[in-house]
Amino acid sequence: MGNVQNTPHRADVGVVDSSVQHAAHAHAAPTGFIRKYIFSLDHKVIGLQYYFLALASVFTGLILSVLMRIHLVWPEWAIPGIGIIKDEQYLGLLTLHGTFMVFFVLTTAPQSGFGNYFLPIQIGAADMAFPVLNMLSFWTTFAAFIVMLGAFFTVMPIAGWTSYPTLSALPNAGSLPWGQDLWLLSIALFCAASLMGALNFITTTLDLRCKGMSLWRMPLTCWTWFVTAILGLLAFGVLLSGGLLLLLDRNAGTSFFVPGGLVVNGVQQRHEGGSPLLWQHLFWFFGHPEVYIAILPGMGVASQLLSTFSRKPIFGYRAMVFAVMAIGLLGFMVWGHHMFMSGMSPYTAFAFSLMTMAIGVPSAIKTFNWLGTMWRGKIRFYTPMLFAIGFVSLFVSGGLSGPFLAQPTLDIPLHDTFFVVAHFHLIMGVAAIFGIFAATYYWFPKMFGRMMSESLGRLHFWFTFVGTYAIFMPMHYEGMAGRPRRYGSMVVAGGLFNRLAALMPLEKFISIAAFVTAAAQLIFVINLFWSMKKGEKAPVNPWEATTLEWTIPSPPPHDNFAGNTPVVNHGPYEYSVPGVERDYVMQTDPASVHAH
Amino acid sequence: MADAVVVHPGAEAYEPSWFRTYSKKIGMWLFLLSDSLTFGALLFAYSYNRLSTPGWPTPFHVESIRNASIMTGFLLTSSLTMVLAVLASSRGDRAWTRNWLLATMAFGAGFVLLHAAEWNKLIGEGLRWPLFQTLFDLQPGTNPEYVAATRNFPQFGGTFFALTGMHMLHVTIGIIYLGAVALRKMWLPILGVLAILCWWAPGPFHYGFYVLLFGLAICAIVLLLKPMDYTDHDIEVSGLYWHFVDLVWMFIFPLVYLMSTRISS
Numbered sequence: 001m002g003n004v005q006n007t008p009h010r011a012d013v014g015v016v017d018s019s020v021q022h023a024a025h026a027h028a029a030p031t032g033f034i035r036k037y038i039f040s041l042d043h044k045v046i047g048l049q050y051y052f053l054a055l056a057s058v059f060t061g062l063i064l065s066v067l068m069r070i071h072l073v074w075p076e077w078a079i080p081g082i083g084i085i086k087d088e089q090y091l092g093l094l095t096l097h098g099t100f101m102v103f104f105v106l107t108t109a110p111q112s113g114f115g116n117y118f119l120p121i122q123i124g125a126a127d128m129a130f131p132v133l134n135m136l137s138f139w140t141t142f143a144a145f146i147v148m149l150g151a152f153f154t155v156m157p158i159a160g161w162t163s164y165p166t167l168s169a170l171p172n173a174g175s176l177p178w179g180q181d182l183w184l185l186s187i188a189l190f191c192a193a194s195l196m197g198a199l200n201f202i203t204t205t206l207d208l209r210c211k212g213m214s215l216w217r218m219p220l221t222c223w224t225w226f227v228t229a230i231l232g233l234l235a236f237g238v239l240l241s242g243g244l245l246l247l248l249d250r251n252a253g254t255s256f257f258v259p260g261g262l263v264v265n266g267v268q269q270r271h272e273g274g275s276p277l278l279w280q281h282l283f284w285f286f287g288h289p290e291v292y293i294a295i296l297p298g299m300g301v302a303s304q305l306l307s308t309f310s311r312k313p314i315f316g317y318r319a320m321v322f323a324v325m326a327i328g329l330l331g332f333m334v335w336g337h338h339m340f341m342s343g344m345s346p347y348t349a350f351a352f353s354l355m356t357m358a359i360g361v362p363s364a365i366k367t368f369n370w371l372g373t374m375w376r377g378k379i380r381f382y383t384p385m386l387f388a389i390g391f392v393s394l395f396v397s398g399g400l401s402g403p404f405l406a407q408p409t410l411d412i413p414l415h416d417t418f419f420v421v422a423h424f425h426l427i428m429g430v431a432a433i434f435g436i437f438a439a440t441y442y443w444f445p446k447m448f449g450r451m452m453s454e455s456l457g458r459l460h461f462w463f464t465f466v467g468t469y470a471i472f473m474p475m476h477y478e479g480m481a482g483r484p485r486r487y488g489s490m491v492v493a494g495g496l497f498n499r500l501a502a503l504m505p506l507e508k509f510i511s512i513a514a515f516v517t518a519a520a521q522l523i524f525v526i527n528l529f530w531s532m533k534k535g536e537k538a539p540v541n542p543w544e545a546t547t548l549e550w551t552i553p554s555p556p557p558h559d560n561f562a563g564n565t566p567v568v569n570h571g572p573y574e575y576s577v578p579g580v581e582r583d584y585v586m587q588t589d590p591a592s593v594h595a596h
Numbered sequence: 597m598a599d600a601v602v603v604h605p606g607a608e609a610y611e612p613s614w615f616r617t618y619s620k621k622i623g624m625w626l627f628l629l630s631d632s633l634t635f636g637a638l639l640f641a642y643s644y645n646r647l648s649t650p651g652w653p654t655p656f657h658v659e660s661i662r663n664a665s666i667m668t669g670f671l672l673t674s675s676l677t678m679v680l681a682v683l684a685s686s687r688g689d690r691a692w693t694r695n696w697l698l699a700t701m702a703f704g705a706g707f708v709l710l711h712a713a714e715w716n717k718l719i720g721e722g723l724r725w726p727l728f729q730t731l732f733d734l735q736p737g738t739n740p741e742y743v744a745a746t747r748n749f750p751q752f753g754g755t756f757f758a759l760t761g762m763h764m765l766h767v768t769i770g771i772i773y774l775g776a777v778a779l780r781k782m783w784l785p786i787l788g789v790l791a792i793l794c795w796w797a798p799g800p801f802h803y804g805f806y807v808l809l810f811g812l813a814i815c816a817i818v819l820l821l822k823p824m825d826y827t828d829h830d831i832e833v834s835g836l837y838w839h840f841v842d843l844v845w846m847f848i849f850p851l852v853y854l855m856s857t858r859i860s861s
Contacts, residue, residue: 129619199626206614206622213611237630241637253726254754256641273751278644282637565609
């Protein structure tokens with residue numbers, strides 16, 4: 001304490017400091033099983049831990065969605081071990097499907113999983129800036145996951161992934177004594193974990209770029225992880241506050257979100273004076289940036305892959321970066337468009353509507369640049385490229401309904417229908433999942449040292465791609481026909497839904513498409529685990545890509561670059577450079593490699 | 597890669613650092629940015645409730661403001677001693693670094709104790725959450741103003757205890773943090789004793805036992821997992837946190853206390 005030091009700037013960074021800090025981490029790779037695979041400080045192991053956590057969550061969420069589709073069309077079916085799904089259980093399935101998918105898959109896999117694994121490598125660092133914090137972040141996320149599973153197996157919360165009060169705030173509403181408390185506890189833990197992860201990502205990007213890796217030479221994946229981390233840093237703190245207040249409403253008898261005069265199950269509530277709108281503001285101030293947290297890393301991956309497999313530089317690199325920044329910035333100004341239905345001043349609604357439509361501009365820039373990247377490229381249609389193109393396709397298809405929903409007049413009739421379900425599943429749900437798939441197929445050789453099967457990959461792609469459209473395209477039509485969302489089966493509901501009986505064949509079609517698509521994911525799992533053991537050995541640079549991770553062995557050694565921090569001389573997307581013999585220039589190639 | 601021995605490159609292997617500073621400091625600034633949004637959301641909730649509630653009560657009088665002003669003085673003084681600790685550490689004076697850190701902790705603890713006494717008084721007089729009734733088996737409040745505020749404006753007590761409670765939690769975490777930096781492993785038994793003392797604390801501060809126990813667990817993990825000498829950088833980073841917590845109080849004091857005062861009557 002207190003000793004004067006004239007240390008270099010980053011003497012305090014764990015990975016740079018070879019002194020007493022991180023003694024176990026800094027000097028030799030850990031050899032014990034627990035330090036190597038369980039409580040590891042290695043960003044690569046932590047990235048894989050996140051990835052497999054997301055994999056477990058995505059299959060939980062997938063099974064939940066299959067159960068939902070069964071209930072919607074064949075509500076009389078008795079599911080082994082569950083029995084006949086009741087309408088209220090449907091709401092529980094819906095809540096946990098949304099929660100698992102949004103928090104533990106879309107937030108976890110692309111950012112915490114792949115970001116953890118590849119951000120340090122792509123910028124030429126030996127590890128993240130704060131390895132211990134990184135480990136704590138994962139284990140806090142894991143604790144959040146366990147608590148959420150607890151809610152799943154005991155009393156399912158039924159208030160949706162948005163947990164709107166008053167349903168979520170009153171312990172005696174519905175059948176949810178403490179499932180909702182577990183939900184809130186889990187989300188609070190998740191907020192803390194995301195905060196730790198976010199500040200680690202930002203500091204790493206700012207401080208640990210190797211010589212020559214200026215910001216404008218970072219791969220677009222790094223840019224999107226960086227901006228996503230900023231969004232996470234600013235958004236999750238607000239959700240944490242909202243969650244704490246909601247916990248108080250449930251357990252301390254306060255009334256932040258509960259208005260007076262409510263009678264629930266025949267009992268007059270003691271709450272008074274609160275406002276459910278306050279929760280909606282706090283939640284969506286987090287919730288809207290959250291959808292960009294889910295999709296931005298996918299955009300980075302798509303950019304990276306489209307350039308690599310088209311053998312062309314990314315079209316408009318700087319425009320892409322500025323578009324990502326603009327999307328991140330605008331993302332904080334549009335939360336009100338989730339609340340048009342809740343009632344707001346027309347002037348406020350107008351402002352939110354205008355801002356929302358403004359997001360169409362950077363989104364269109366990105367789409368245009370992706371198409372421009374592929375235009376006249378020598379495209380190599382490997383599986384990761386198929387998924388990257390699929391990402392663009394889904395992003396466009398889902399995005400086009402965005403400007404419609406951004407108008408309050410159109411949003412009010414459409415908001416509580418399947419139209420919105422279709423919109424957000426295409427653009428942030430499945431598009432982000434396609435980003436995860438693309439990243440998996442692309443980086444699997446680096447992560448596990450073996451290639452994935454191309455034929456199984458293609459099969460998986462076509463089933464998933466066609467299946468996704470078969471599921472979600474008809475939902476637009478259903479929504480416009482008036483099919484409300486968040487409702488259990490229309491078959492038994494009778495009266496209210498009789499006018500929608502004509503939609504039943506379509507509902508059946510969607511369910512069957514969903515079952516087939518869900519089953520097709522087994523192809524992916526088989527491919528993943530089979531290739532880990534039996535896949536063809538991967539070379540150092542199987543895709544002939546240019547970024548730093550393709551200069552080191554597959555899988556990378558414990559300290560990534562074996563102590564030789566790389567020196568970068570080139571941008572990340574120098575493909576088909578005129579006058580160069582190979583059709584790509586590695587970022588680490590000597591500066592003289594350019595003929596001109 | 598069991599044979600991989602990490603040879604760490606020096607700072608010269610990297611691009612120049614942003615903000616010309618070290619990573620821990622950037623990390624702390626980022627945390628404070630996020631935490632300011634957490635507090636910002638709470639202050640937003642408070643303002644939202646206050647603006648949407650006509651006839652917001654103003655039950656604080658001279659003695660409340662006097663007490664809160666003394667608390668504010670404690671916090672401001674602790675910021676001064678924190679600055680002195682950072683100065684001492686930057687000139688390498690280990691003894692005075694520790695002394696000033698301990699002084700900072702003492703002023704922080706004084707703040708928390710005064711706050712605790714105030715909470716107890718308010719709860720006894722009738723400003724409550726419904727939960728307190730079941731937790732503490734309370735008598736009816738003695739001050740009709742607070743009783744009326746609790747009955748007619750539940751948002752008043754709700755926001756008061758939520759905001760000041762969150763801030764008090766932050767000050768407590770700050771004291772635990774500074775203790776770990778100043779005393780390192782010596783801090784663990786002291787923290788244990790403090791936690792046990794809390795067990796007999798009156799009113800809601802009995803629950804401080806769990807806060808301190810949790811802090812003890814975290815401190816133990818960090819101090820035992822990373823036994824290290826804290827440098828002047830670590831002192832500066834802990835100072836950032838401490839000043840931030842002070843700054844938050846500078847929003848809470850006028851918004852929650854001064855604006856809910858009625859001096860004349």
